[in-house]
Amino acid sequence: MDFSFKYAQYSHFNLLSKKDQKLVDAAFEAMNKAYAPYSEFQVGASVLLGNRHVVLGNNQENLAYPSGLCAERVALFYAGANYPNEVIDTICIVAKGSLISKELQISPCGACRQVMIESSMRQSAPIRVIMVNQDNRTLVIDRAEDLLPFTFFK
Ligand code: THU
Numbered sequence: 839m840d841f842s843f844k845y846a847q848y849s850h851f852n853l854l855s856k857k858d859q860k861l862v863d864a865a866f867e868a869m870n871k872a873y874a875p876y877s878e879f880q881v882g883a884s885v886l887l888g889n890r891h892v893v894l895g896n897n898q899e900n901l902a903y904p905s906g907l908c909a910e911r912v913a914l915f916y917a918g919a920n921y922p923n924e925v926i927d928t929i930c931i932v933a934k935g936s937l938i939s940k941e942l943q944i945s946p947c948g949a950c951r952q953v954m955i956e957s958s959m960r961q962s963a964p965i966r967v968i969m970v971n972q973d974n975r976t977l978v979i980d981r982a983e984d985l986l987p988f989t990f991f992k
Pocket of ligand 1: 896897906908909945946947
């Protein structure tokens with residue numbers, strides 16, 4: 839058995855399409871509004887919907903640490919709560935902070951991948967994932983499910 843997947847890599851997000859760059863800008867805007875006083879690691883997520891609306895999320899921390907939530911799930915759950923019938927086309931993730939060294943790949947945690955994949959299965963359509971590193975290098979994955987083989991699903 840084997841598992842592999844394809845992704846695109848760019849040296850800078852300004853090599854993306856104009857449409858994707860707008861999504862990156864929106865994710866940065868969200869990142870700068872994150873509430874992350876404990877980790878000092880600010881994450882922003884932007885979600886492009888089928889109706890072309892963009893919804894934003896950022897990490898929301900709490901003194902009772904596990905009560906906080908990641909940026910990706912804030913954005914995806916906001917989309918689910920407010921636009922339950924809209925397809926999620928793309929999610930873009932950006933982050934800043936010294937928790938992760940600048941040259942390392944930013945990528946969503948396992949719980950956020952699980953939620954992305956259920957959103958994708960619900961809508962029977964793939965969700966693209968754009969991940970922008972702190973050094974601006976960018977990965978684009980066409981199908982969120984590629985990020986989590988053996989997803990928990992029924
Ligand atoms: N965080 C996210 O927002 N997304 C992820 O995919 C991983 C981690 C947040 C959670 C916490 O507020 C901070 O980053 C440090 O873990």
